[in-house]
Amino acid sequence: MKITVRAFAQFREVVGEVTVLDLPQRSGLPVLFAALASRSDESRGMLFDDQGAIREHVIFMVNRKRVPRSSLDSIILYEGDEVAIYPPVAGG
């Protein structure tokens, strides 16, 4: 199934603005993250910390709806879903 990933801010520089991934049916977000991470070390470093956990500050949205961290493992993706990834900035 095809899932569209929209990347924002620094993550856009690493994976591109829009990426279409072909994932197995009923994949969850961890499968999508792993697919993105496999594209480059930079991509992996932006999504995962040194312990291999998803970086806590990164914001995820599925079909424009915010996904709380507690639901990261339970959400199932469907053909045509759009996942947005935003690593927020902090400076001023």
Next chain:
Amino acid sequence: MLTEREIERYSRQIAFIGEEGQERLKAAHVVLAGAGGLGCPAALYLAVAGLGRLTIIDSDQVEMTNLNRQILHWEQDIGRNKTVSARDKLQAVNPDMVIDDVCEVVTGQNAKALTRQATLIIDALDNFPARYALNLAALVHGIPCIHGAVSGYDGHLTTVIPGETACLQCIFPNPPGGSEFPIIGTTAGIIGLMQAHEAIKFLTGRGTLMKNRLLIWDGRDSSVTFLDLEPDPECTACGNGTQDTGRGGGES
């Protein structure tokens, strides 16, 4: 009441917001946390718009490396307190605005006292621990807070209305890492001006606020995207979540 001089000075915007809108700006007290890349342009435009009172909070002194973006601080100001440097320029551009300068770090200890009198708070800080402390103070007082942040070519903005919108802790429950960030001056200028613009909309009542929306500015292609937000019922700051389980914390 506006003076004749004020009616002339602000005539081009009174034609748009009316004398009532101008009077609201004059009656308002904005507490601006941060006199850096975001705070300088925000303060400058609020000053020339005829804001009545501005409190500027910043504990830093002006450094050479600030000058690419912090437009109220000039070569001559290196080593001076940013609050004093900013106050001098703002007072020169608008002698009628009352300015309080507070040379302090925003913390969980002082944030409530510093913001108690505010009509509106602007979060132009440069780190999340202080931003969380300011967010908590805004929630406690029920005062709206306009949040902005930048790095490189990237920036974002949202307006938090306590009891109505997602708060900063709902949106960003975990702080991004890093302390020193690369920054192009125009990125800070754009987001800082958007914060001032939100303030003018809020204070005059004219326009639609960025409530429950995160505006994401991408300077690579000068594009703007909006993410829809909603309050998190389990938020440790404004919801049912308890502070001790929150990883963000409210202390600086």
